[in-house]
Amino acid sequence: MPKNQATKKLTLKNQVQDFYNSAKVEKKWQEIWETKKLFHTDLKSKKGKPYYNLVMFPYPSGDKLHIGHWYNFGPADSWGRFMRMKGYNVFEPIGFDAFGLPAENYAIKTGIAPATSTAKNVKTMIRQLKELGAMYDWSHMVNTSEPDYYRWTQWLFLQMYKRGLAYKKKAPVNWCPGCKTVLANEQVQDGICDRCKSEVTKKKLAQWFWRITDYAEKLLDYSGLDWPEKTITMQKNWIGKSEGVNFRCKIKGFDYSFDVFDSVPQTFKAQTFSVIAADHPLLSKIMKGHSLEKKVMACAQRINKKKMAKRFDADESMEGIFTGHYIEDPYGTGDLPLWVASFAIMDYGCGIVNCSAHDERDFAFAKKYAIPLRPVMFPEDPIEAKKVKNLEYCYHHASDGILTTPEEFKGRRWGEVRQDMIAYFKKKKMGQRTVNYRLRDWLISRQRYWGAPIPIINCEKCGEMPVPEKDLPVVLPRIKNYKPKGKAPLATSTAFMNTRCPKCGGKATREPDTMDTFVCSSWYFLRYPSSTLKNKPFDPEILKTWSPVDMYIGGPEHACMHLLYARFVNRMLFDAGLIPSKEPFKRLVHQGMITKDGAKMSKSRGNVVSPDAFVQKYGSDVFRMYLMFMGPFTQGGDWNDKGIIGIVRFVQKIWKVLSGPSLAKISPESQRATHRTIKKVTENIENLHFNTALAALMELINEVTKEGLDQKHKKIVTQLIAPMAPHLSEELWALLNDTLDIKRGSESIFDQKWPKYDEKLIAESTINLVIQINGKLRGMVETTKLISKDDAFALAKMQPNVQRYLADQKIVKEIFVPGKLVNFVVR
């Protein structure tokens, strides 16, 4: 070998040693953490305040973990590590939402049985999650598709059943022809199935519901919750509370009476007609044998069909027809003609509404069909009032006009009169104060295989009854025909279906439906701390410490589904005295969404980016930090890997500075810079601003790279980076403590106290005094921070550029902001 080649090889070897080898180091620490059980939280420990740090658990659908998961889980774990270093006893569990449509659809597509494919996907995801290197307490992992777990999901059903909160009802339900199952309202978007994008239709089937509507009012209480305002608003809108009055009404010539709801009852005297929903069951009854029957029913059918369609434009397709019937004079203003109208909906109130000139929609409908209107509320301006009288436009409630009738309220303002008016209805026995909600009961049964069987038995003699608790779980059998066919697949398994009645011992059959996945995920956070318990779903004693969840991080798309269901279930268990906490999640944070070329990542678009290749190439630390550095955690962003090299360089720079030789004594400048950085990083992480925390650290590293640091400050910097780069910092920590080769004996950096900064060191003695003239920057001068007002003005006026601007000018005003700037206002 020629001599120069040998030297080259030697240099290269030195370079390799200088280089931080993430792949090797990360694997090493993941193994050490695991063997030392470093992140197995002692749930009964009295040391450190308990802190339950939770991410929404993933479902193993076969996509494996994608970039979005990393974007969520990485920072969430950094948060947990930060809290641990702040001295909290952090519990950070993980698990799998393994039952349900995504997993089953994947199984059907691949032709592998759901149990097998789910197990395989879970295994892959565990591998990926371990590569992430999060501080998950794997000893508390849950998998909702395992009997140990779903036994208690079934137990939860029985708790609901026991309290009359679970019931079976034949109901027109959302039916997805693609998934061949019914869907909850929440799973239908614009008439399209959330999962398979098929057009959803209505079908009348016997279904199981959970009475979430009983909890509508309780769920509106958000006191004590640190949740995004937006999410609270979304839930509130979804629950849709509306206060008003119910008026008892009846159809003339029939015995049918009902309560007509009015949320703006002040203009009740204006009501001149009434509308009924096209799908109202009463309609066919009152039309039977009527001369208009054919025409009316045809119109109703047309409306129903239109409403089912994908894009139903309310304004464009407004239509209706007179039924020939009347609502018997409810207000002493005469009978109201009853119309079928496209805008009346069956699902709200009683499906029949009384209409007036003071509602935009009613007004438009009346105009279209020339139905007489009679306004009772007018603007103050007489010219405008005349226009309203002539029905030139709809003068509606928001305008807060002056009422003309009834006599008792003449001349009073609409807005102000409300409560008095409601009292008046009560006194006159016309109507009752009522509250209506948009929220519907939660449809929890699914005619699908891959879910927790509903624990109900139907006895030929004794009828419907719950499976006794001691007989749980009702095990989901492995069957061949698991594919959806419109009927519950379990019904085809006689081995499953046939059973004995627990009461009389006679022949009985099981309920073949399974539960919605959202049932499984509605209580998993209660299971984590007690996941190893065999005879109970959870231990109330442990929950005294470990509920509610302190921090819950996940996507905003669950606002009206999972997050609402979990609150409902938690509240029901609380009311039953089974758990100590009223609410499940004390603090909630939504991570932003990661898109690819501006579009949501999805398998159907084929734009799902897998993290694996990046993790392999750059390591978990780099990949996590890159995702954090993209921008604010709650904002998300569009994925590209262009800048990842910047983080690679950053890691190498850190390695170089912190693993290199130490100074005997740090320079005052570097010391000050380090303390400033402690402050910045601490505050930034506290606000989940990981991007700026990293920027602050980059700034520091750039500043001290040349000169270097002493041992003490190297350790501080290592700690600061630790939440964001756990492997790198653990390696550096061992190196700095000279315990690199001891491994098991070394103390983890995550058991060290988070560094504190010295206020005195941060305080700058000198500042750059900003000099403005008419608010524009005209100069800057270095001076002491404590400079007085007069000295500052004098000093500023001495600056040459400032003098140029002040020459021949009259100073009208002088502004002084201590320690910051002066501003001369000149003319």
Added chain:
RNA sequence: GCCCGGGUGGUGAAAUGGUAGACACGAGGGACUUAAAAUCCCUUAAGGGCAACCUUGUGUGGGUUCGAGUCCCACCCCGGGCACCA
């Protein structure tokens, strides 16, 4: 239509009412190298000027203020949620 977010360089983005563009990518130039990669140094909002500096500039138009990316009003655009709820 209603309710939330958001609009800042070539790009991702920073900025308690007080120096707009920190940090990073990219780009341009230079050093090292036979060369490349890596690394290091310089420049980098636009326009003008040899320079000191100057002008313009945070979606648009107004306003408040000594001073506005930031506060107020109106509007435009993008993203998300809800949408016949009486």
